[in-house]
Amino acid sequence: MSNAILEVRERTTKNNVILEVRELTTKWVTRFKEDICAVDHVSLKVEEGKSLGIAGESGCGKSTLALSLMGYYFPPLHYMSGEIIIAGRNISRMDPDEVRKSILGKEIAYIPQSAMNALNPTQKIIHFIEDVLQAHDLYITKKDIYERARTVFETLGLPAEVLQKYPVELSGGMKQRTVIAVSVLLLPQVLIADEPSSALDVTSQKMVIKMLRQLMEVGFISSLIFITHELPLLYNVTDDIMVMYAGQIVEEGTAKQAVFDPLHPYSKGLMGSIIVPEQGQRDVKLTAIPGVPPNLKNPPTGCRFAERCKYVRPDCKVIPVGLYEAYGGRAYRCILSEKELRDAYLREAKKDAR
Amino acid sequence: MPDEKKLCLSTSGLTKVFGFGRQKTVAVDHVDIHFYEGEVASIVGESGSGKTTLAKMLLGLISITEGEVYFQGKERDISTQKKKKEYWKNIQAIFQDPYSSYNIFRNIDTVLLDCIHMRGGRHLPHAKKVEMMAEACGFVNLKFEELTKKYPFELSGGQMQRLMIARIFLLNPKILVADEPTSMIDACSRATILEMLMQLRKEIGMTVIFITHDIGLAYYVSDTVHIMEHGKFVESGSADEVILHPKEAYTQRLISDVPKIYEEWDLSTV
Numbered sequence: 001m002s003n004a005i006l007e008v009r010e011r012t013t014k015n016n017v018i019l020e021v022r023e024l025t026t027k028w029v030t031r032f033k034e035d036i037c038a039v040d041h042v043s044l045k046v047e048e049g050k051s052l053g054i055a056g057e058s059g060c061g062k063s064t065l066a067l068s069l070m071g072y073y074f075p076p077l078h079y080m081s082g083e084i085i086i087a088g089r090n091i092s093r094m095d096p097d098e099v100r101k102s103i104l105g106k107e108i109a110y111i112p113q114s115a116m117n118a119l120n121p122t123q124k125i126i127h128f129i130e131d132v133l134q135a136h137d138l139y140i141t142k143k144d145i146y147e148r149a150r151t152v153f154e155t156l157g158l159p160a161e162v163l164q165k166y167p168v169e170l171s172g173g174m175k176q177r178t179v180i181a182v183s184v185l186l187l188p189q190v191l192i193a194d195e196p197s198s199a200l201d202v203t204s205q206k207m208v209i210k211m212l213r214q215l216m217e218v219g220f221i222s223s224l225i226f227i228t229h230e231l232p233l234l235y236n237v238t239d240d241i242m243v244m245y246a247g248q249i250v251e252e253g254t255a256k257q258a259v260f261d262p263l264h265p266y267s268k269g270l271m272g273s274i275i276v277p278e279q280g281q282r283d284v285k286l287t288a289i290p291g292v293p294p295n296l297k298n299p300p301t302g303c304r305f306a307e308r309c310k311y312v313r314p315d316c317k318v319i320p321v322g323l324y325e326a327y328g329g330r331a332y333r334c335i336l337s338e339k340e341l342r343d344a345y346l347r348e349a350k351k352d353a354r
Numbered sequence: 355m356p357d358e359k360k361l362c363l364s365t366s367g368l369t370k371v372f373g374f375g376r377q378k379t380v381a382v383d384h385v386d387i388h389f390y391e392g393e394v395a396s397i398v399g400e401s402g403s404g405k406t407t408l409a410k411m412l413l414g415l416i417s418i419t420e421g422e423v424y425f426q427g428k429e430r431d432i433s434t435q436k437k438k439k440e441y442w443k444n445i446q447a448i449f450q451d452p453y454s455s456y457n458i459f460r461n462i463d464t465v466l467l468d469c470i471h472m473r474g475g476r477h478l479p480h481a482k483k484v485e486m487m488a489e490a491c492g493f494v495n496l497k498f499e500e501l502t503k504k505y506p507f508e509l510s511g512g513q514m515q516r517l518m519i520a521r522i523f524l525l526n527p528k529i530l531v532a533d534e535p536t537s538m539i540d541a542c543s544r545a546t547i548l549e550m551l552m553q554l555r556k557e558i559g560m561t562v563i564f565i566t567h568d569i570g571l572a573y574y575v576s577d578t579v580h581i582m583e584h585g586k587f588v589e590s591g592s593a594d595e596v597i598l599h600p601k602e603a604y605t606q607r608l609i610s611d612v613p614k615i616y617e618e619w620d621l622s623t624v
Contacts (some may be wrong), residue, residue, distance in 0.1 A: 057542040059508070109481070199566035201401040202611040210611075210621045229540040232613035259615060273545035275596050277570040277609055278616050286574075288546040290495070292510070 018223050019046040019069070019108075019190050024082030024092070026068040029075065029133060036296045038064035040247040041082070044181060051216065051224040053238030053255065055270060059293045061247040062227045063113060064145055066194045070108050072099045105136060109188035109221075113167040113195045114301070115179040116351060119167040129182055155218055156211055165308050173204025177211055184220045189317045195228050197216060231274050235259045243267045246293050246304040249323060253330030263332040263341055265309050282320065283354070303335060311336065311344050359390035363412065363445075363529055366609040367421035368405050378554055381407040381584035384421065394555065394562040395596070396593075397571035398608060399582035405565045408452075409531050409581070412563070414438060441560045443472065446527040452514035456506035462503055462517065466490065484520035490520040494550055500612045512543030519550050528557050548575060562594050569605075570612045573597045 016028040021044045028036040038061040046052050054063050065076070071091035073079045077139055084092045091099055104110070114116060121126060126333050129149045133140055150160045158174075158181055167175055173227050175197060184191065193212060198204040215221045226238050234241055234255065241258035242252040243266065262268045272287030291308040294300055300307070306316040323331045334341065367515070370382040380405045389395050399405050410416045412423060414432045423430045425444065432438040449455050456465065466487045470476075475483065476563055484498075491498040494516040506514055515535060532551065536544040552575065555562055566572050572579050579596040581589040581604065589602045600606045613619050 058512075058540045140607045202569070202608065203400045205612075206621065211513060213621065229542070230613070231541065232615050235615050236613045236619045273541045273571045274613050274615065275544075275574050276616070277573040277612055278614060279598060280572075282574060282593070286549055287543040288549060289542055351446075 018048050020085040025079050027082040034297050038247050039068050046223045048222045051238040053234040053241045054227045056244035060244045105186045108190045109183040110192045111196050116175040121167055161226050173200050181222050189222045192225045194282045201278045257330045264334050360562045362389050364388040364424045367422035371419045389408045394576045395578045396564045396576035397580050398569050398572045404585040409533050429443045445529040446532040448535045452511050461505050469521050474581045493523050494520045511539045531563045540583045569608050
């Protein structure tokens, strides 16, 4: 059944890269006309069939990046510079109405943080789906809508009875999965999932993760951007991981590199907060990063992590740091060289062992 | 843990039934559980297994349908408001949602002052009270000078949860019920809060009842683990025993549901 839907889809991309973002900068403007640059010169590339994970603690601009990637800006979020290229079209300077009509849902779908609350409590799920599909195609018949919804739901392992239910009749995990299924009804190229499982218990979380993986396998979406602070989750879902701090990317690399061999001191600190139920993990000491992220109203001129960094040097607070490439197709934002960082971590490990 | 374990809190046949007739739901079903002094005991189960209901009954926040709670070997008596307050000097809680744990009309000073007053510090000079509050805030890495005259909603989730720990520090209870204290905050603050909780436990030697759905977290913090399914305990034992060598199928499922990094995570078993 799913093949019928797949034929509807037109692959417009000529090359392999589906979403390309170049030096995107967006800001929030507060009531007092203060600018908060929550996404600062972020560049990323998502290839077909690949998934990208974005990690970082709260207040680092992960969700703002997700919102900015859609190209649909509304106050207080404002676009400043940069390009978002999806399927060969630059959507960063497009008219918001045009973006809503032709991009959202069809090219990029977004699952917000509390997606469960996105469902209207007075509507059955099928009526909600009717609204979504009719907004994009006025002349679609109710029979077609039902067929399409049923096919997608059944392919993803959700019972078709869900369609005739009200949101209150569904459990939290089921609601979340319903929202994900609805978001891919129009077969978007990229799905941005912003903490889709943070309010769920581990069992429902696993179901959601399984579903996200399934979406890629079945071909409902071409690529996935997954945002979370749970690193073990990210490691299991995504191919590449990007670590964000204070609106900037501080580390880029494959999932394995980022989790087992982090370069940037901040990523190193994040990896220290992993808790997994495996032998020997009980004695591992959790390393928390002291302090809080800087206020982005007036970010520091030098390295933004300098205030909380263990390996800070006097230069760090003065010289702006760029994103340096490292061996193995990865990048990190630190004034120290790869070798210096590794040496520092080794010394630290030895000190802990003693 | 000491060799001879002293019973701190225990229950016999504790039951809670919501609704009646056809809509009857047995949330907690004849539970016998023992908590010993100074231990960290985790209660693990998926959502809807009755963990929070059990915690609320232990705290005396909701009525008990059947069964008894024994506090330090004696039957708990919270029939009057005065006795209830006396009981709450011994047992305190941290809840899941820090945003709804505070009275929004009261600032941080009053929150902390209340705790001092509750421990009988009402007649202390003001300077002494401030010193105590500053000490408590310092314990959780908050600066008291920055917090005075502020309201809890001006803090971030992690800071609020830390302020909650500062409260516990002042109250000095015998038992702390931590009901998913880290499920709403990010992984980085989670590490901070767990460390503080464990440090506090060492400092004042209290019993911690840690409720969570994440078995990895339970493994990290606890001495004993109790697995709960549909209002009943299916497996109990020391953390190493239960989590590294689970016997029940339910426990095995819970462990397999947690994402792993050193082993393969099997997604097919949902």
